[in-house]
Amino acid sequence: MLILCCGNPDRGDDAAGILVAERLKELSIDTQVCTGEPSVLLQQWDGAHDVLLIDAVVTGSPAGTIHVWNASRTRLPPQPSESTHGFGVALAIELARKLGSLPERLRVCGIEAGNFDLGAKPSAAIQKAVEDLADRIAAECSHQSQDSLPVLL
Amino acid sequence: MTARTIQVETLARVEGESSLYIKMAGERVADVKLKIYEPPRFFEAFLRGRHYSEAPDIAARICGICPIAYQMSAVHAIERALGVKPEPIIRLLRRLFYCGEWIESHALHIFMLHAPDFLGYADLIAMAADHRELVEKALRLKKIGNRIVSLLGGREIHPISAAVGGFYKVPTNAQLLALVPDLEWALQVSVETVQWTKGLEFPSFEQDYEFVALRHPDEYPLNEGRLVSNRGMDIDAAEYEDHFTELHVKHSNALQSVVRGRGSYLVGPLARFSLNFEKLPKAAQEAALSAGLKPPVKNPFRSIVVRAVELVFACSEALRIISEYEPPAVPRSDTPNRAGVGQAITEAPRGILYHRYAFNERGLILTAKIVPPTSQNLRRIEDDLREYATQLVAWPQAEATWKCEQAVRNYDPCISCATHFLKVRIDRETE
Numbered sequence: 001m002l003i004l005c006c007g008n009p010d011r012g013d014d015a016a017g018i019l020v021a022e023r024l025k026e027l028s029i030d031t032q033v034c035t036g037e038p039s040v041l042l043q044q045w046d047g048a049h050d051v052l053l054i055d056a057v058v059t060g061s062p063a064g065t066i067h068v069w070n071a072s073r074t075r076l077p078p079q080p081s082e083s084t085h086g087f088g089v090a091l092a093i094e095l096a097r098k099l100g101s102l103p104e105r106l107r108v109c110g111i112e113a114g115n116f117d118l119g120a121k122p123s124a125a126i127q128k129a130v131e132d133l134a135d136r137i138a139a140e141c142s143h144q145s146q147d148s149l150p151v152l153l
Numbered sequence: 154m155t156a157r158t159i160q161v162e163t164l165a166r167v168e169g170e171s172s173l174y175i176k177m178a179g180e181r182v183a184d185v186k187l188k189i190y191e192p193p194r195f196f197e198a199f200l201r202g203r204h205y206s207e208a209p210d211i212a213a214r215i216c217g218i219c220p221i222a223y224q225m226s227a228v229h230a231i232e233r234a235l236g237v238k239p240e241p242i243i244r245l246l247r248r249l250f251y252c253g254e255w256i257e258s259h260a261l262h263i264f265m266l267h268a269p270d271f272l273g274y275a276d277l278i279a280m281a282a283d284h285r286e287l288v289e290k291a292l293r294l295k296k297i298g299n300r301i302v303s304l305l306g307g308r309e310i311h312p313i314s315a316a317v318g319g320f321y322k323v324p325t326n327a328q329l330l331a332l333v334p335d336l337e338w339a340l341q342v343s344v345e346t347v348q349w350t351k352g353l354e355f356p357s358f359e360q361d362y363e364f365v366a367l368r369h370p371d372e373y374p375l376n377e378g379r380l381v382s383n384r385g386m387d388i389d390a391a392e393y394e395d396h397f398t399e400l401h402v403k404h405s406n407a408l409q410s411v412v413r414g415r416g417s418y419l420v421g422p423l424a425r426f427s428l429n430f431e432k433l434p435k436a437a438q439e440a441a442l443s444a445g446l447k448p449p450v451k452n453p454f455r456s457i458v459v460r461a462v463e464l465v466f467a468c469s470e471a472l473r474i475i476s477e478y479e480p481p482a483v484p485r486s487d488t489p490n491r492a493g494v495g496q497a498i499t500e501a502p503r504g505i506l507y508h509r510y511a512f513n514e515r516g517l518i519l520t521a522k523i524v525p526p527t528s529q530n531l532r533r534i535e536d537d538l539r540e541y542a543t544q545l546v547a548w549p550q551a552e553a554t555w556k557c558e559q560a561v562r563n564y565d566p567c568i569s570c571a572t573h574f575l576k577v578r579i580d581r582e583t584e
Contacts, residue, residue, distance in 0.1 A: 035310055037217075039295045091278070098281035099288060 002048040002103075003029070003137065006036035006055040006089060012120035013063065013113030016056040016130060019122065020111075023134035029141055038092035042101065051103040052137065055089050056126075057110030064125030065112040066133055072106045109133055156183075159542070159554045171566075174404075175542050175557060182542045185535045187561070189405040200521040205231045205512050206488070209315050212508070212523065217310050218261070218567060221254040221302065222501030223523075224315040225376055226508040230390075231317045234495025234510060237488050242481045243319045244376070246305060249329075249474040250315065251375045251499070253301025255467040256294060256339065258502035259460045262565045263346065264291030267457050270559040271353040290342055294464070297335045301471065304328055319485030329475045336472050343464035344440050350458040351444035356556070358541055359451040362533070363412060364424035367500055373432045373466055374425060374500050381428055382418065383449065390496040393507050399524065400532075410529040417532035420504025421564065422459040423450050434473075437465040453537060453563040460565075490516035501526050503565050527566045534564050 003024065007017035021031040034044055036055060045051045057067060059077060069076055075097075076090045089108065096102040111129045122130075159175040176184040196215050200208055209227040213220035225247060232239065264287055265277045274280040281288040299309045304324050306312020314321045365386065367378035381387050388396055399408035412418050427449035430438065441447070441462045450459055494511040504526030511519045541560050545553040 037310060039292050040299065040309060042292060043296055043299075094278045095281055095288070098278060099285055 001050045001052055001141070002045060003031040004041070004044055004051060004053045005031050005033050006041075006053065007033075010119060012115040012117045013111075013122050013126045014056045014116050015122045016111040016113060016126050017054045019127070019130040020054045020109075020134050020137075023130055024137060027134065027138045029138060036088045036092075038088070038095060041089065041092040042096055045096075045103050045106070046101070049104045051106045052109060053089060053106065054109045054111070054133070056113035058113060059110070061112045062125070063112055063114030063123055064129040066129055066136075067108075067110040067112065069108045069110070070106075071108045072102055072104065076108060109137075157550065159545075159550070159557055161554060161558055173538070173557060173561060175538060177542065177546055180543065180546055182539050185538045185542065186404045187531060187535050187538075189407040189531070197521045197523055200510075200518050203518050205234075205510060205516045205518060206317055208510060208518065208521070209317065210311075210313060213311050213315075215523070215525070216567060218258055219254055219501045219503070219506075220311050221250055221306065221315070222499060222506045223508075224306075224312070225251060225499040226497050226506045226523075227510070228315060228317050229376060229497030229499060230495040230508040230510050231512075232488075232495070233390075233497060234493030234512065235317070235488050235491060236493075237318055237486065239319050239486060240481050242479065243484075245474050245477065246320060246323060247315075248375050249301065249471055250305045250312075252467040252471040252474070253298045253305065255298070255463060255502050256471075257298030257302065258565075259464050259467070260291050260294035260298060262502075263350070263457055263460050263464070264288065264294075266565065267460075267559075267562050270555070270562060271457070290346075294339055294342060297332075297339045300332060300335065304332070316485050318488045319481070319483070321485060323480055323484040325480060326478060329478050333472065333475060336468055336475070340436070340465065340468035340472065343461060343468050344436065346461040346464060347440040347444050347458060350461045351446070353457065355452060355454040356541075356544070357452075358454065358544065360453070360537060360540060362423070362449075362451060363415065363418040364427045364449065365412075365418045365420050365505065365529070366424040366428045367498060367505060368429055369432065371432070373429055373434070373437075373470070376499050380498055380505065382412075383428065384412075384415065386412075390498045390507065393496060393498065393524075394509070394522075397507075397524070397529075399528065405531065407528050407531060408524075409532040410524055411532055417536045418529065419453075419533045420526050420529045421502075422456050422463055422504075423453065424504065425500060426450060426459045426462065433462070433466055434469040436469050437462050440465045453560070456563045456565075490514065503527060503567055504529060525567070527564070530564050530566065534561055534566065537563070 005017040005021035008014040009018050021033050024031050032044060071093050115123060156178045161173045171189045174186040200211055209224040212223040212227045215223050269276060269280045272280060302312055303309045307314040363382050363384045365382045367374035368381045369378035379387055396413055397410055398413050399410050401408055430448040444458055446458055492514045496509040498505050498507050506526055507524040509522040513519055537560055545556055
């Protein structure tokens, strides 16, 4: 399983994906950190069959809520921005779907973010969600080695 | 007389956030405002008190699309202030670095941001369903640009290797030679792209622009040259502020730059091409001429063809540099701490980018001034719309709005640079 972690460590809760990568590293699980820029993301999952992508999201849920979407089967919720600033994970996924280059299995884990202030620290709710998600991924990775069912979705 | 308003609340497919308001009163365009509402970003103030060696990395953070332009204008301005001249091979590597950014940026704009306008799609995803091959080409071209930037800069976005005096790390011959097959493919696809773009439908619209671009005696401009215009300007970067001034308008958080005593001017692909056609490599000149493109190009909608010609240039130039490359003995020469003032202009994908730095004897920056290309084009975009919208008076609202958005995208504006999306509103009024 390829684990891609997106985020910005300098924008408050947007660091969520990066923090998950750091926690998984401590648990000896390999990840790749990425910016979420679509052309780069498409390169990063090229050839991978099973991809887990982690990023901060905004859906209106309470901060720290963990969402899991099976993006190979369903579209992600639409993004509000149409400028290239909004060219991110959701665009990359829909573009890959149109081009037929979506990984066979692509799950997106979103941690609900509440604060994107420059230089802000991630909130306590985000830090707890990071720990919870990393534990669930670690559990799935250990189950995978025993050919068990996935924990996440 | 009928009056109406065209307003795009969130103009898509531009870098950054803004809105467009056009008021039409019968046959007349009464008002045009490109409203830049993103907050000011204060980079010039962040730079004060920092050591000059930090400026290239701080300035690069202004833009995720053209960080190299910011790094290049910064290093050149600072080196001028210090009286430092890097080795010729460093100069070549900087040109190669810039070619990578031009390939990334032009491929993004031609195929992903501008092509949907010409092909009648609301966005890239809708276009991808019917033009898969086009999108795949764009992605591969962008990936090739990314590889160059990554190799020379350490990473694709906000690279970190460019330094005052050279680079922190330079590539080996083998690393550069590994780029050649991809660049040969990119060159071929760029030539095909010129042919493809020439077949698009262009509105009949020409303007008598003052084109402003760098001109170098021997090469198509990237990092060096005198600043020239088709109105007789021929100046050194140090004279820039004597000839240009920035104005604040109420509806924009970005300043609008004008030529003192004359007004708006145009920078970017059309200006470079019109002022430097003879400096393009043969492959790019031939591609342009075969597309019926001769300087000057006064129809801004044809900028998509000119960008494709510049893709041919960037790929050819990258291949040429790689063929001549020998790694330098040292990647970076040491630079002294001394007081100084230096200015430089380089050619970002969207046009000229001016930087000026003054620092003290400890090398700490006292003042910084940065004039990005989009600030220089903002007034010109409004002037284009003021003229172009008169052609749209009888058009249905939705089509008129679409065309106005397209007219803005002719400039590939990077609003993030200029402060920093676009909303368009057209008002129609009966007199």
